[in-house]
């Protein structure tokens with residue numbers, strides 16, 4: 001029976017530690033970390049994610065503001081707002097909530113975030129540093145997964161890590177994070193033909209697909225560490241990609257959904273805001 005990787009509890013511990021550091025930063029340097037969130041359109045999930053981020057910031061003493069665009073504005077207007085946050089000394093991190101409505105060029109808009117304020121680590125500069133194994137600001141979900149494994153002292157070096165999904169926000173950056181930690185990494189995606197054969201060889205299996213029950217127990221090696229990034233709604237319940245009940249009988253560790261990777265993502269985002277605030281004086 002697998003041990004649960006309790007992202008909710010680990011993120012609570014991490015946020016408590018961070019809260020103390022933020023108080024100290026205010027007292028010693030007079031700096032209140034600041035986060036600006038740009039939301040475009042009316043995607044209901046994005047609205048909830050942003051609300052949760054704002055709430056989490058408030059509980060830790062981070063100054064956070066949301067700028068909401070209806071989705072009818074020109075790209076230039078959003079870019080102008082990003083540029084004003086770029087020069088705003090009270091703002092350390094800028095986040096453009098993904099996805100943007102299809103009518104916008106998301107890459108183009110995000111590329112206007114100054115790399116020293118790129119709290120999501122999605123910018124070309126931060127991705128380049130990651131690839132060069134000179135990690136700076138890292139995407140919150142992948143880094144949150146690494147923090148979770150570290151918290152439970154789960155070794156990464158020399159392990160075979162299989163990642164299902166190659167998105168810009170999860171699969172790709174996560175694969176490099178594992179590589180930088182000396183894992184042997186296989187990335188799979190929708191064009192992979194022999195998925196089951198590959199996942200069966202994983203010491204650490206990560207799924208970031210977004211399809212309920214996509215990963216079944218027969219795809220998992222006995223004793224594997226299973227990380228479920230997926231979030232789907234089924235009959236008003238949030239579920240992951242993994243068939244949790246059957247896989248937990250085979251795995252050594254498993255993340256629940258909800259309560260696994262999700263809370264770690266938020267905690268890591270907040271840590272990123274703090275890290276950028278520490279560098280405020282250098283900007």
Ligand SMILES: NC(=O)c1ccc[n+]([C@@H]2O[C@H](COP(=O)([O-])OP(=O)(O)OC[C@H]3O[C@@H](n4cnc5c(N)ncnc54)[C@H](OP(=O)(O)O)[C@@H]3O)[C@@H](O)[C@H]2O)c1
Pocket residue numbers: 141164165166167168169170171188189190191192195208209210211229230231232261262263265
């Ligand atoms: N917990 C969190 O904090 C958090 C954070 C981010 C995302 N998520 C969740 O994680 C899931 C993935 O998010 P995302 O943004 O990475 O999604 P995405 O951009 O839609 O990427 C999904 C990936 O799954 C791959 N895929 C689809 N069908 C497949 C198949 N049959 N076999 C193998 N691979 C397949 C796709 O392959 P192709 O590239 O070939 O299309 C793609 O690379 C979603 O449920 C999302 O809500 C959770």
